[in-house]
Amino acid sequence: MTDVDIQLKVNGTVRRATVPPRLVLADFLRVNCGLTGTHLGCEHGVCGACTILLDGEAVRACLVFAVQADGSEITTIEGIAAPDGALSPVQAAFRDHHGLQCGFCTPGFVISATALLQENPAPTDEEIREGLSGNLCRCTGYQGILNAVRAAADPGTD
Template sequence: MSEKHIDVSMTVNGFPRSGSVPARRLLSDFLRHDLQLTGTHVGCEHGVCGACTVLLNGKAVRSCLLFAVSVDGGEIVTVEGLANQDGSLGPVQQAFHECHGLQCGFCTPGFITTISAFLDEHPNPTEGQAREAIAGNLCRCTGYQNIIKSVLRAAEIRNEMMQP
């Protein structure tokens, strides 16, 4: 018996995207395998590691815990949508590069989306706040020290960009 499909539409990284998917299709799979946006990674499939974090209407969410159909009409931003408009690395991406905030890079997209949402609300974080902000994402390579540095550096870059 063939599975029932449901139409779904959403804005992804500024572009309208749509598809027809089974109700059970995870948002992470829809992004990765239907839209081929493979920057969003899946590390645990149960919402603990944070690698699959994307922004839904500006808030960081775990795409492995959401069905694609349940975000119908929503606005999604993935790591691919966080570069600057001119194509250069976005502030958080640039900060990770400068501070050696990544090694294997698998968890990195989830950190970058999480930190982007955090800095929108806390443009000048303290080191303690930076540590807290990433405390829901797992990284097995870096020991986090350089990720915390990256959060602080990303805030600096964002503030520099705001200067006239």
């Protein structure tokens, strides 16, 4: 197979590369772009650790080939904070409501929660659980994560 030229906008920066057709987007982001916040857990799309925004939609970067994302806009966990480094409301809520422990799954949860709240700014607890059902955590027991997303949806509930 011959390598393919691609161009993506990653966290606001245009990235051009020549990549093998079988290179998954998660590896492209980690290796080619140096954005190691996109974690690879199961590499089968089950755990959600590699969740990114692809043209505004939460997707598993381990299930998308980099060539499939050609021409797309991608936001990784590194692109969620404000340009001055201020945490996004979701990131701040995860910090304030103990929505993380070891942190491995946290980028995927933050991206998934961000996408959920963009689509549904006032989700019920059931909708939050459903929106995050594709992400797995082995440390928190999920209550802190649920509290964080609830707080990010309604900052007045601190």
